[in-house]
């Protein structure tokens with residue numbers, strides 16, 4: 001049995017993937033204020049497809065011991081994304097959003113978790129998106145507001161007021177991970193899936209970067 005706390009192991013094992021996602025061309029240009037409003041709206045649309053699938057996957061097993069340890073309806077982003085998309089595109093946003101192939105592959109992966117024993121892998125996807133959103137996501141939201149003059153009404157995605165103060169929430173989330181009694185195989189599956197989840201996100205960024213090439 002390994003003794004390293006799961007939260008620590010997850011962070012260490014995904015550090016390289018995190019650096020690569022953070023340093024991706026699309027994220028770099030996003031954070032430098034170089035993208036168009038259209039690119040931002042397309043990005044937000046991809047998030048809507050992803051969270052719709054993620055939240056369906058989580059809800060379907062939220063009453064299990066493993067997923068129940070982290071599932072929290074207050075984290076759900078789908079409604080917030082719908083508000084943001086209505087701000088960005090107008091009320092007809094559903095007719096405007098188009099799923100990119102990499103997003104469709106991410107969604108298919110989330111849908112494939114609908115099999116018995118997948119709970120550790122569902123937790124992996126939960127960790128990669130939500131812990132990222134309440135951590136780095138807060139930095140990103142501040143930048144988007146300042147760089148692109150985006151109205152807070154179109155940044156509901158990054159608003160986690162419902163969970164209260166973020167640092168204690170994050171600590172409690174990590175503790176919940178650490179207290180999960182998992183077999184070595186379940187732990188390994190969780191970590192591998194977290195790495196796969198980062199890869200899914202990076203693939204979406206790569207397609208967005210191609211769709212909206214820089215000036216270089």
Ligand code: HEM
Nearest residue numbers: 010011021022027031127128129131132135136137139201
């Ligand atoms: C410009 C892009 C990004 C920035 C600036 C950023 C920044 C950060 C920062 C500052 C933290 C907090 C580190 C700490 O307090 O220990 C963090 C944590 C995290 N980020 Fe990001 N991030 C970015 C992109 C992403 C992406 C694309 C994902 C995944 C889809 C992601 C997932 C995570 C996760 C899971 C954590 C929690 C790590 C842990 O403590 O276990 N981040 N990020």
